Amino acid sequence: MLNNLTIAQAKKLLDQKKLSSSELTKFYLDRIKKLEPKISAFVTITDKEALKQAEKADKLISQGAKKLLLGIPISIKDNFNTKGVQTTASSKVLEGYIPPYDATVVNLLKEEGAVIVGKTNMDAWAHGSSTETSDFGSTKNPWNIKRLPGGSSGGSTASVAADEVVISIGSETAGSIRQPAAWCGVVGLKPTYGRVSRYGVIAMGSSLDSPGPITKTVEESAFVLNILAGQDKFDATTSPKNVEDYTKNLNQKISDLKIGISKRYFDQCEKDVKDSVMQAIKVLEKLGAKIIEIDLFDPQYAIAVYTIIQRAEVSSNLARYDGIRYGNGRDKFGEEAKRRIMLGTYALSAGYYDQYYNKAQKVRTLIINDFKKAFSQVDVIIGPTSPSTALPLGASKGHPMFGEMADVLVEPSSIAGLPGINVPCGLSSENLPIGMQIIGPQFSESLILNVANQFEKNTDFHKASPNI
């Protein structure tokens, strides 16, 4: 009965008093206990706090309180500060660090009554697309535990795919929500940069970081975005733009929709991926959408731009970790963090700024303009989320740019600050999930959620779940 509950299903059970939040929370905590030895999706399991929150939720439910996530068990990526609960970003530098404050996103979720069952594993500092750079060991893909879940929000996507929680919250700099969502076969929404507050999210690439929901269905992502989106007085880069009801347009017809596809985004893909995504696009075409071939900038340039900007920002963002006020010394940084810090330092250093950083920021402008041009012709752009399905454990080791290569197809839109969503659209011959991404112009979350939902409603891929 409790199999793969969505938010709406769980809420219904709670509202109808068929189940208490405490029982629901215990169910998930038991499942976590059972599955964690195989999957390792969590860095910290907050069972005691969760049960307390669930009890509180039960009280509120009995008083007739209406809150959007009241009593619903969720997980949160370990780069979100949680007051009184260890927050490490999966790095030994922050092992044992107890924040004195909540991230804005965490605050919003708590206010809506969510029950936080734990903090999920990630690539240390969100550096990577595998979770293998976690200082606390890799998470495994619930579809095949010899495979990677992707990353950096791999713990979050694995926890949703394995049904250890109802939903999870992740963050994306360039691919960290969409790519692991694709590899784990769940829905992952990366909102427009500035739509959701970064306050209290351990900074990776400050001009790119976007927190977002990871869910089993598109509708849930829209529902959670309603909670997360909005201007935050603690984050000067959040947009004052009005927050829409993102669930409102989910069922709009897409018969007038113009979908852009770029050959370049399919060129480097595995055959199964390419075929599934092309099939998926045909589904949308059948619903009336018009497919238009567009020419986008070679994503290889986006890799180069992203590599420089992100590492430069990383080198500065990780400078605060000196072990004096909190945490451990800089000798505790893992290999990947050290590499990124040093590359970023080099790219910003005297004599190299123009050649690297400034050049990258200029090409970034061209990529933004390239998308603007594309969106004057089409409403959304659709392509594969990742060129491959989940790679075997160990695949990232020794590759200084593994993440960039795995994220080649999501990097251009991240650099431009655009929203994108991953929706499951098939299974490979090895029974691994395949994801397609829908990208729209800035602040077009309603539209891409609408397209994603129309696809989901007309297919069954979201119903597939791993046998674990």
Add this chain to the structure above:
Amino acid sequence: MKYTPVIGLEVHIELYTKSKMFCSCSADYFGKEPNTHTCPVCLGLPGALPVPNKKAIEWCMAIGLALNCEISEFSKFDRKNYFYPDLPKGYQISQYDQPFCKKGQVTLSSGKKIRITRAHMEEDTAKLTHAKVDGKNVSLIDFNRSGIPLVEIVTEPDFENAKDVVEYLKLLQQTARYLGVSKADMEKGDMRLEPNISLKKEGSSGLPNYKVEVKNINSFRFVEKAINFELERQEKILEEGETPKQETRGWNESKQATISQRSKEEAHDYRYFPEPDIPPVRTGRDEIAEIKSTLPELPQERLKRFQTLYSLSSYDAEILAREKETADFFDQAAKDAKLHNVSPKQIANFIINKKPDIEKTLPAELIQSVISQKTSATISQSDLEELVKEILSENPDIVADYKKGKTNSIQVLIGKVMQKTKGQANASEVKTELENLLK
């Protein structure tokens, strides 16, 4: 061989805003318990983000305008990256290539012009205290000061002597106080000075190929001493045919010398880049005009006006214009004084000599004091006593009346004394004297 000093200044002024530069912690930190004015932002905790203080930006621009700077239409914050335990984020949010204010100028009393390169906004660091704990040399860190708004004012290397530096500093201090943006108290660390000092051969053009930065000059009293010490030190080295080392030195008051500072800080490569957490700042002409309209009359203008409008000596004008409160008070009193036939000069003398507590005195009261003082100052106590005795012996009837209880008759006596002194005595003093002798 003769040398000409080449001195440029970097001055930091802490703004007296209510809250810090990028967070809402109280900026009123001086003398408070350590680490009680901090939050995730100014402690540099993981995930915290800065949001700039609007008032601080306006005040920075006000300082720039007071120093005749251009205000940039477009400017931004940048990160200045370096490691030091007093810098919690590992970078200081500052401004690099697009500061709020640039290309200003001030004129010293000698007529010498000092070019202002720029005035920009940044955040202060934590306060380090060096101490011995359990026999070990340690540094103690207090983050209360971390994130206090700081305006850095940089001059071109236009100074040629320490006296001009002091005059400039006093002018900056005075300006900050007139604007009401800071007390600019050097002893409290509100205003900090870092001169770059070098020497060039007299008559040579261009700048020397080295410069020495001097830190730790934390009192007005040390400025001249430190600069002159450094100039002499460098001259000796140059006389020996060598070039002084380019370095940072600290003024050591107990040794009365500048001392080379070796810190563990890496060679300067600050890797500036635009602060991604703060959108840029655009300032329209209207906004600049609005800030300009809030500027008070500035110290130098006021000094000039006091001299021309009130015919004061430069010495008097300087004293009266030094503090804005005194200057405002004098202005009001001098204006009101006209109605009472009292001259601004008399008001000025009274303020300078009697130093009345202007916070507790109204300008009108001060004028009354001047008027009554006018009628007393010129006759001495002994002369007055003689005069009173004379009057008493000349008017035995009135004295008799008084002694009978007609105390009002004393007024007649006062009038007679005043008449005799031709208004040179103070009526109340006369009354006291009369009462004494009538006892």
Add this chain to the structure above:
Amino acid sequence: MSKVTLDIDHVARLANIPLQSNEKSTFSKQLEETLIYVEKLEEVETKNTEPTSQVTNLENVTREDVASPSLTQEEALQNSKSTYNGFILTNAILEEQ
């Protein structure tokens, strides 16, 4: 392609990253590899292009000058390994000759 030269000791010092001697050659090689990859950008003409450091197009985002309560001293110090009388303690950082 220009030749990339990277002084790993200098970069590590600037970045304040302690390196073991065996790490140096690996990192040198990997960093140079990455730098060679990003040289791809030289193929892109950007003479008349302005750099983008913010994608939001926001400007003038400020807060009013109002103070609000801070963390307590206990909260401020709770994660520090070494404190003394309300201060955070660190090794002496300034030596005077």
